Amino acid sequence: MSATTTSPRISPVNPALATPTDLSSEGVAAIADQLRDLLADVFALYVKTKNFHWHMSGPHFRDSHLLLDEHSDQIFAMTDELAERARKIGGTTLRSIGDIARHQRLRDNDKEFVEPRTMLAELASDNQELTRSLRAAHAVCDEHQDVATTSLIENWIDETERRTWFLSEIAGPR
Template sequence: MTKKSKSAPAKATATPSSSGAGTRTSDGKSPAGKAGGNAKADAAHLNTTNNALVDHAYLSEAEFGTVAETLQRNLATTISLYLKFKKYHWDIRGRFFRDLHLAYDEFIEEIFPGIDEQAERLVALGGSPIAAPADIARYSVVQVPTETVRDARVQVSDLVADLTRVGKGFRDDSQTVDDANDPATADMYNGYAQTVDKIRWMLQAMMDDERMN
């Protein structure tokens, strides 16, 4: 008597997300976890097989989504702020050239570590930073100038406005991620807010020099 062979169980098919993502990954396999790839998704949640195992540690998926959005935005903003300081560092001319040329690099040294720290924090929570130039520009709240600005007062005034916005953003996001059960990221943001506030104060104080008019 011939035994009937057991048929292999059918593979589960993922339900399409509300963002319109497909039910399969690029190589035809079923993705695990939440997939979407919409504008607010971090790279670890794009619809690809290699991102199937995403562990958010003690955060729920919803909490991670909240925290990841702030980390992605602040990462892009910090990169843009670094590039803007460098652009003005290269372009500054006139009587304040030496003071600002050197000061901008000193401020960069304080800002720069936050780039790696925020990216690695996102990875540690089961995410992955989106870092293509177009994505940096899309997420950042700081715009890197494409034109040449040589005037000291114009540069400093522009940076003070940016730092005011960035400092407030870190403060607000600290509260947001704390409410999302992530006090560690909140502590990071509090430290960045303090650094940004200090740099803003120093630049604003320079504008009190009448020779800058």
């Protein structure tokens, strides 16, 4: 589903999980849908960043290894905030690795070996794609007057743009 589609693909929340909110039920569904997809992408990016961190090699190993560790910590920190935000407004979130796989838009990299420069360029591209998804989710939240989620997203956009900048500078010319 594209970020501009207004009809959510999720079912109503089980009454036992309902959370009071002044957002419309349509808004909750649309926002929770966006947050679920973002969370799946963030988990995928986290695992890929850790994968590349663990499998980094080459003359700039130490600097790249430490940078990717820092980035993975920052990315992982987003997960709880994304999931809890969906719950705070009365939505639900991901439930399993399979659920992540069904919702993620960022591609995995299962190659046995990836050149260090390719790793960094791929992560730069993935972070840039995440920024686009964050902007699309921001638009949905703004449409439904969810100021708190838009505020969180604005901070994540800034962090993601910073990661893109660092990674693209290190990866070199495109």
